[in-house]
Amino acid sequence: MGVFAHSAIRARLKPALIGLACAGFALLSGAGPALAEQPAKQLFGNTPLPSATEARVHGFYSNGCIAGAVAMPVDGPNWQAMRLERNRRWGHPDLIALVQRLSRDAATDGWPGLLVGDISQPRGGPMLSGHASHQIGLDADIWLTRMPNRRLTQAERANTSAISVLKQGTLHIDPAIWTAEHARLLRRAASYDRVERLFVHPGIKRAMCDAYGDNRGNDRWMIKIRPYYGHHYHFHIRMTCPADSPNCRPQDPVPASGNGCDSSLDWWFTSEPWTPKPQAPGTRPRPRPEKTLADLPNACRGVLRAPRPASESLATYSASFDQVAMIASAVPLAGAAPARATLPGLSRLPIPANRPQQ
Numbered sequence: 450m451g452v453f454a455h456s457a458i459r460a461r462l463k464p465a466l467i468g469l470a471c472a473g474f475a476l477l478s479g480a481g482p483a484l485a486e487q488p489a490k491q492l493f494g495n496t497p498l499p500s501a502t503e504a505r506v507h508g509f510y511s512n513g514c515i516a517g518a519v520a521m522p523v524d525g526p527n528w529q530a531m532r533l534e535r536n537r538r539w540g541h542p543d544l545i546a547l548v549q550r551l552s553r554d555a556a557t558d559g560w561p562g563l564l565v566g567d568i569s570q571p572r573g574g575p576m577l578s579g580h581a582s583h584q585i586g587l588d589a590d591i592w593l594t595r596m597p598n599r600r601l602t603q604a605e606r607a608n609t610s611a612i613s614v615l616k617q618g619t620l621h622i623d624p625a626i627w628t629a630e631h632a633r634l635l636r637r638a639a640s641y642d643r644v645e646r647l648f649v650h651p652g653i654k655r656a657m658c659d660a661y662g663d664n665r666g667n668d669r670w671m672i673k674i675r676p677y678y679g680h681h682y683h684f685h686i687r688m689t690c691p692a693d694s695p696n697c698r699p700q701d702p703v704p705a706s707g708n709g710c711d712s713s714l715d716w717w718f719t720s721e722p723w724t725p726k727p728q729a730p731g732t733r734p735r736p737r738p739e740k741t742l743a744d745l746p747n748a749c750r751g752v753l754r755a756p757r758p759a760s761e762s763l764a765t766y767s768a769s770f771d772q773v774a775m776i777a778s779a780v781p782l783a784g785a786a787p788a789r790a791t792l793p794g795l796s797r798l799p800i801p802a803n804r805p806q807q
């Protein structure tokens with residue numbers, strides 16, 4: 450699910466998360482109300498670095514946290530991370546490796562590089578704004594906009610808008626924007642065994658059905674491409690629980706057969722999913738109570754308190770990543786100032802010359 454998913458219609462269907470002002474790093478020092486009573490999104494949203502531990506996922510995609518997350522480097526040969534100021538480039542090492550692999554495979558398919566959107570916060574958990582899921586380092590948003598042929602500046606990464614692939618005011622892709630390369634990118638992502646499902650707009654699912662729906666050999670990966678609200682500026686990759694994390698709760702599996710190009714997709718093109726549910730007369734929708742630490746798996750208290758690595762670069766998942774060294778560098782979190790006061794620096798990594806034409 451994504452930041453862009455919050456259309457007015459969806460906001461009425463699902464109460465939008467309301468971002469609270471940053472309450473500062475002092476939250477973690479134990480000042481004020483007991484940790485367990487504070488909104489969990491403030492505790493997790495203001496923790497700048499992961500725990501310096503082995504990677505462990507606790508809980509569910511929309512209710513949990515992650516220990517030992519690693520960062521997607523801001524630049525790679527075939528990717529650039531966006532919205533760096535959000536500090537949401539963190540995930541389980543398996544997911545970060547998968548996104549990097551997708552960037553390489555996609556380049557061979559004709560997609561010139563990924564613009565990587567939100568993954569998770571350094572220790573996962575609920576976010577101050579924008580997502581219900583993305584809490585355990587196993588969800589990643591990839592823009593449906595091609596990576597440009599140069600490195601973007603910090604400001605461009607903060608301010609550039611992704612491009613919707615829909616024809617304005619409709620539920621259908623715009624053939625002037627949507628291309629066969631978009632479809633191949635989704636095919637590639639869905640083909641990985643460890644990808645549990647992808648979320649895309651129903652109009653995109655329809656386009657995938659038009660391209661690949663007639664061949665039963667495609668069903669195995671096509672069924673993983675799930676229509677949902679939003680997701681026409683980016684698509685969302687959800688990975689299966691990793692073997693190292695018995696405390697990770699899997700999602701109900703996608704249907705065992707078919708490709709999803711059926712009446713369940715047709716439903717999205719009726720008025721029903723887009724019509725607000727009527728309220729009983731005289732009642733007002735009650736805001737959902739804020740999640741606190743007590744609502745998350747117990748292990749998340751320990752994750753929040755655990756020492757941090759000595760630097761962000763030690764926890765960045767590049768070719769030189771050394772988990773043993775990262776863990777050995779651990780320094781206590783309590784009372785510490787934020788370890789990253791400024792945005793991560795951009796690399797001077799060149800973009801490969803031999804890139805597919807857009």
Ligand SMILES: [Zn+2]
Nearest residue numbers: 450451590685
């Ligand atoms: Zn998402």
